[in-house]
Amino acid sequence: MTKTILGFLIFVSSISFSQHKIKGILVPKVKTDWVILYKIEGTKQVFISNTNLKTDSLKIGNKKEAVSVFEITLPSNAKSGAYRATYALEGAGSVDFFFHKEDVTFRLNPQYPDETITFLKSEENKLYKEYLAKISAAQEKLDSIQISAFQNQGTKNKEAYKKALAKVLKTQQKYEELAKNKYIFPLVKATLRNNIPEIETSPDAYMEAMKVSYFDKIDFSNETLKNSSFITDRVADFVFYLNFSDDEKTQQNLYKEAIKKVLGKIKSQTYQKEIIEYLITQFEATKNLEIIDYIFENQYNKLPENLQDTTFKKEKLALFATEIGRIAPNFSWTEKGKKMQLSTLNDASQYVLVFWSTSCSHCLREIPQLHTFMKDKKNIKVIAFALEKEASAWESFSKTNLFGFHNVVGLKKWENEIARTYQIVATPTYFVLDKNKKIIAKPDEIDDVKAFFNKK
Template identity: 60%
Template sequence: MLRKLIALFLLISSFTIAQNTVKGYISPNLKSDWLILYRLEGTRQIFVNNTTIKKDSLYINNKIQAVGSFEITLPKNAKIGSYRATFRLEGAGFVDFFYNKEDVEFIFNPDFPQQSIAFTKSKENKLYKQYLDDITVVQEKIDSIQVAFLQNKKVKLDSAYKKAYSAFNKEQSKYESESKNMLIHDFITASPRINSETILNTPDEYLGLIKSTFFDKLDFTNKQLVNSSFLTNRILDYIFYINYADNAKEQQTLYKKTITKVLSKIDSKSYKSKIIEFLIGQFETQNNIEIIDYLFNEHYNKLPINLQNQQFKKEKEALFAAEIGRIAPDFSWSKNGQNFKLSTLNDAEKYVLVFWSTGCSHCLREIPQLHSFMKSKSNIKVVAFALEKEAFVWQEYTKANLQGWHNVLGLNKWENKTARTYNINATPSYFVLDKNKKIIAKPNEFKDVKEFINKL
């Protein structure tokens, strides 16, 4: 009897400390041999574990195929919520899923990870994936009828639209009911678009409804929604896709309006801080300095000082210091006993600032071409900033070949302070400045400099 009690105790204990696993198959296999698992928390990724991707095989479409596979045992104290498995650092290199105290297993194509993912284990993820597939079908039906009517209003589509509208609501209600008491319930209730009960008469009404009701089901206080990619993806949709203008100037204005709208929906200043940082990163990929400045000046800098990441601000200020639209960072030099500063030069209408080096073969090919070309451009001056380890070769070269330029010596080469301010990591690097030293272009090579200047 005692042995049976001990065995029963051990069996019960084994269940109480059981740990769940995340297992994945990648088909076709990919070159990367590592995978990192993160838990999502706001816009941050919290490291959970990492593992290697092994060569494996799987029975797919009635035949054995080579795949990559991985398996991670989650910590005993792993929190429920949204997780991300990252298998490469650029492009579409991750898959997101939910964890709620159950094993998770899936297969996906690494080139289209989120679109192709199919779950073989996990009730939560299976149901949510099925919901997304099914709700997309019925929403597309509504949209197709609406668009068909806008293209030809003589066609009688009211009955078809009402039928599609009813089918949509039925599908949504079904999944909200099935997901009750599950982690995914909040995501399902927050996901659907709000459709008109009757067919709309104009494109403006159609798009207007989408925009005006976009946030109606989004709860920015819901911790599960916040700690996932769900809300950030919705924010990106609203700013970059739902609101669009053909004219570049109008688009900038629209960006500012949509950003203000999004941030007005967020009461938590801490979360707002992270969303602003996230958006700055998004506009960084566009090199959109105007909107980055707007985010800093009109939103980030107005947050409580303890919610402003000073290191983040410092890094971004340095990163964007020498971008188009900025006043070129100042520096000074001496020549023949006379002191000069870039900011106070006034001997031309425009300037070409070039970072180069006598030890750079590309420079020794392009700098003479630039010198020859600029001889006929009396209203444009060249400031040639040489990155050198020592002065002798530069002195001899400039004396013999670069007469008429503002020649500046920058010692310590890549570690030169001015070069670092301008984020110079290759030579030659070109900047075209206006009379006030505002950067108006950053040509890649001499032929681009020539093309830009000839169009002035």
């Protein structure tokens, strides 16, 4: 019996010993009272734990300052990898670090987390932060000499470049040795830029060399790199910053070539899917429909069907269904006993599609103005889509106020299927369509509708 109890105590002790803590000190204190811990896996973050932020005081210099602190105990089976502590939903409200079988304690200014983070405990993170500071300083020195050479060619620059390049390589070699057998080793190895051996006097040639060799040090199959923000950050830099042009058409072509090159580096189709979805989300922010369509058509749709996320695809395409440049989603209605469809209308060279309601005071003021403005414009037709909770109000109004428009009524108002497709959240909402029903403008109000047609 004694042996059994002793064995149990040793077992419990070993479990306790294998657990590790993540501690954070935020100086000064933040207004929020919580922190969420995620693990970064590919392009996504997976919830691990959450806890309250507590207020404490810390002596800084000669005075005490209020700070926010937290502590999270990781489960004994917590996996090594990149983690993210989030303490605000907007702005600079998170910080990334690495966990690998050791406690992690850090202090930072919550307004500038990446720039101010200091690791008080964690050899891996201390070493990686030190490495980034040293290699960045050496690389910046090399870059400054290269930039100087673009304006002032000479042997001094060549000699200085070789000396600075040697410093970069020596720094890299030192930290690769220090990081050997550590979790951060693949990150250290992949961070080094593939600098050209001789100084370049042509900016165009320099940028082209940069683009050609940009991913040479990166192993896209390495799990440490994949399960951190490292690769996604490099992909974003390559696609959005390294491939840049002031000319819009050239820029679109550069995006396409950059995306093709990035995905060509990734052998795993599962990881390809993650990066494709990441890029689509990035282009979503600028509503770059041409590139989003290009990625779906040339990359996403060519993945094996079992890898494609139909919900993701449907949501993203629906999100931009009514943006300028899209063909307006089709709908049908009955007009004077005849079945009509938006897609087959052919009685004008342009159309104004307006979603309105009899219960909307702005609409009751603007719809008559729209009628007056359009009366002498024979090549422009109005499609007035009334969103009503029930038909009776519209039927009563329409007896004397149809205005000669194509009139459509949609019940259930905001829940109407067509209203949801067009993402209508307010009335009146205007769309200007060409003869092919492509959306060419989205005026905010009646004055914008008038301005659009008056400028022609």
